[in-house]
Amino acid sequence: MSDKVLSVKDFRKAYGGFVAVDGISFEVQRGEIFGLLGPNGAGKTTTLECLEGIRKPDGGQMRIMNVDPSHEPRKLQNLIGVQLQTSSLPWNMTVGEAMKFFCAYHGVAPRYDLLERLELKDLLNSQFSKLSTGLQRRLALALAIAHNPPMLFLDEPTAGLDVGSRSELHMLMEELRDEGSTILLATHDMAEAEKMADQVAILMKGKVVTTGTPREITATGAGFTKVSVSTDQSVLHKNGKVFPAVRQTLFKEEYAIYYTTDPGPTVSALIDYVSAQGDKLIDLRVERPSLEERFLEITNKE
């Protein structure tokens, strides 16, 4: 049974003569991470701002748990948590003040446990401007989830973060989803979307060009599966053997790389051939086309 938390239908928004979003529709189910992808200027931020009640749509319908964001801001306030793209807090506000400030406006007690969980507890008296980008992002996330909102909006949450902070934030997002939160993740980081999102919608010039799971989206493209093989005696480098379903072959250092439309027969033939030549497999990797490759394919077509 459908457990719809958020729905957008024929949503349209223009700024003067410029149409930023042109009649898009999508739905987000409870407990999923939904990736809203697109290049800069695709309409992601406009869509989020209208869902957050910051702007009013020019047309169409938006509902978050049956609440209309543009007409019922009071009801919306405790349903959503928002980590803004730019972590917007007054520069001289301390971590502790920020937690007290926002929790008070949401009518809940300050969540110092969240600050501990996000390793911010020792920075209670540190001013926002003195925090690193990673810590600012963590604080913004702590403030967004402090009132336990069922719907969370994350706008480029890992932009500017180092690998460790990024990984920690991904773990936290997964934990939140497992605890029942629904997350709308706006990003142009395809690797992040592919790793984190259960469903994605790709926006281009204000329109949804495709939706589905990352696997469904990559499967619908013309992209080939990449098979990389390394053997002890590099027998594949020496003979120009042609394998089934292979469309392109490359040799890069000790690896022979094959782009295939059907990885099963290709891999099977490769293993048989290497064995028959008296060589030994050292490494074999099969990689399906990435969401990034599919995204580039779509954007180039558009």
Added chain:
Amino acid sequence: MTAFTNHFTYEFKTGLRNPSLLMMNYLFPLGFYAMMGLIMTKVNPGFTQLLIPAMVVFAAMTSTILGLPGPLVELREAGVFRSFKINGVPVPSILAIPTLTTIFHALIVATIIALTGAPLFGGVAPTNWTAFILVTLVAVFTFGAIGTLIGVVAASSRGTVLYSQLIFLPSMLLGGMMMPISSLPASVRPISMLLPTAHVMQAYTGLAYGQGTVTNPVSALVILAISGVLAFGLASYLFNWDSRNNVRRGHPLLALLVLVPYLVGMFLK
């Protein structure tokens, strides 16, 4: 109430923690007061009559007209008001709390000046302290509301400096702070009566010091109070959550309506 208390406490601390605001709220007005008290009262002994009210008005103007608008513009430009909106901080709190805390800082400095002006520099103390307190409260409120209005309508930090100086500099020269309005040439008086400062000084002179004034001091006080309420109402009406939002409720020039009580006052006498 907790939200209001937290917000108020934070904003009050900001007035001390932010070096620019500390300068505008305390260091600049108190430093200028000390300088005027030490030098001006010696150069012009007649200035002792004006020292306390003029320095209270100066302190109120530096913290409100010069100090208050800048942070409002900076927060709007940085997107802080957007995050406030998303988290349910209402417009009245966004505007009223910084205004109130600034008024609070201005009143602390006004108290210091009022209590030390006579013993330290020979300033003439008010003859009617109740009237002095009333005029001070109305004046600080009105300046605070005008400062808030400037912060709302100014498109940038540079804009706030321009608008603030349009009020501050003429007030210093023509507002009756350096010399009584009765000493100004008759041709200049109408211009001075467009300035809130002139009305504050008239109200102080007539009500707190019991001396003769150019205009009715009660009318001056009423005009001030009306313009303060009007300025705050206009600030709330013209408030924009962010600079990217091109949907405005009214044109910024509507802010000029704040001059209406002063224009009407010119015909009242």
